[in-house]
Amino acid sequence: MKLTQIEYFITVCECGSFSRAAEKCHISQPGISKAIRELEEECGVALFQRNRNNIQITRRGRILLEHARQFQNHYRNLCQVVRTLGTGKALIRIGIATMRGNTIFPQIHGAFLKSHPQITIETVEETTKVLYELLDRQEIDFALCVTNRLPEEPNHCLLLRKSYLKLFVRQDHPLARRETVDLTELRNIPLVLFSDHFDQTAYIRHMFAQSGVHPWILHQTTQVFTILEYIRSEGAAGFLTEEIAQQEPDLHAVSVRQFRPAYITLDWNKDLHFNPAMEEFVRFVKKGLPSA
Numbered sequence: 462m463k464l465t466q467i468e469y470f471i472t473v474c475e476c477g478s479f480s481r482a483a484e485k486c487h488i489s490q491p492g493i494s495k496a497i498r499e500l501e502e503e504c505g506v507a508l509f510q511r512n513r514n515n516i517q518i519t520r521r522g523r524i525l526l527e528h529a530r531q532f533q534n535h536y537r538n539l540c541q542v543v544r545t546l547g548t549g550k551a552l553i554r555i556g557i558a559t560m561r562g563n564t565i566f567p568q569i570h571g572a573f574l575k576s577h578p579q580i581t582i583e584t585v586e587e588t589t590k591v592l593y594e595l596l597d598r599q600e601i602d603f604a605l606c607v608t609n610r611l612p613e614e615p616n617h618c619l620l621l622r623k624s625y626l627k628l629f630v631r632q633d634h635p636l637a638r639r640e641t642v643d644l645t646e647l648r649n650i651p652l653v654l655f656s657d658h659f660d661q662t663a664y665i666r667h668m669f670a671q672s673g674v675h676p677w678i679l680h681q682t683t684q685v686f687t688i689l690e691y692i693r694s695e696g697a698a699g700f701l702t703e704e705i706a707q708q709e710p711d712l713h714a715v716s717v718r719q720f721r722p723a724y725i726t727l728d729w730n731k732d733l734h735f736n737p738a739m740e741e742f743v744r745f746v747k748k749g750l751p752s753a
Contacts, residue, residue, distance in 0.1 A: 464536070466500045467529050469493050470508065474518055474526050475598070530732065534599050538734055550581045551738035556592040556604040557584060558725075560661060560685075561624050564704040565725055566605050573745050580738045589660050596730050602739055604728045607660065609721055617731050619746060623722040625703045626661065627714040629692050636698070637713040644672040644719050651679040653691040653699045659683075665700055668719050 473482040483490040501508050508522035518526065557566045570582060585601065592604035630636045655662045669676045679697045682688060688699040692712055706714040727746055
């Protein structure tokens with residue numbers, strides 16, 4: 462049994478298809494099919510039921526999958542140990558949710574490294590959806606996520622804070638006299654939003670749809686700076702997190718009646734084997750955010 466066979470097997474299970482798994486693993490479909498056949502021969506049982514249009518994992522295949530994922534987790538931990546032996550530094554891999562995750566992580570990151578110089582942190586920034594996928598595959602140890610629902614199994618989470626999305630306008634905008642607004646009142650207000658791949662934009666569009674409103678979206682961008690410039694120039698109103706209000710005193714933040722609070726959480730896979738560095742990181746975060 463080879464390590465690549467285990468990796469291919471897990472990927473086929475996750476993709477539900479030899480062709481998609483082959484694409485993900487950057488090999489040919491005959492190559493991955495051959496590797497799985499050889500694994501089945503070594504196990505002495507069929508791991509997949511092959512139908513005309515799809516494949517289904519068998520009962521014995523599910524047993525192997527459970528142990529294969531445990532092995533993969535231990536192997537990745539071993540790789541971390543090997544990489545850090547030369548430097549004497551432990552490694553933690555953390556994913557941060559785009560936008561709201563970055564309103565809280567820089568404080569944690571800087572303070573933790575200052576008090577734990579023997580630990581290295583690798584970071585990746587992605588949408589919450591992608592971060593959950595990385596957690597499932599145990600390609601990261603922790604994810605700083607933003608969600609409107611607290612995660613369920615297979616993840617554990619630590620609630621860090623609640624955060625509200627607000628409508629930002631210039632101080633001389635008609636809505637600047639308001640503390641609260643309804644989405645139905647924004648039907649004729651030009652808006653600037655983040656691009657559609659942002660979780661925040663998907664939530665905003667969903668809430669507008671629930672309110673029966675087709676929003677006037679003037680522009681979409683990937684940059685906070687661009688949204689702020691549109692608001693400052695009175696070209697459009699924009700939705701940003703309440704934390705930004707403290708940094709932009711020249712703008713007015715209006716609460717939106719339909720918006721529920723989002724949860725900023727530190728998540729990890731329940732099957733993850735904690736090393737001492739991970740345990741220390743969770744203890745550090747539990748103590749609360751460092752004061753500014």
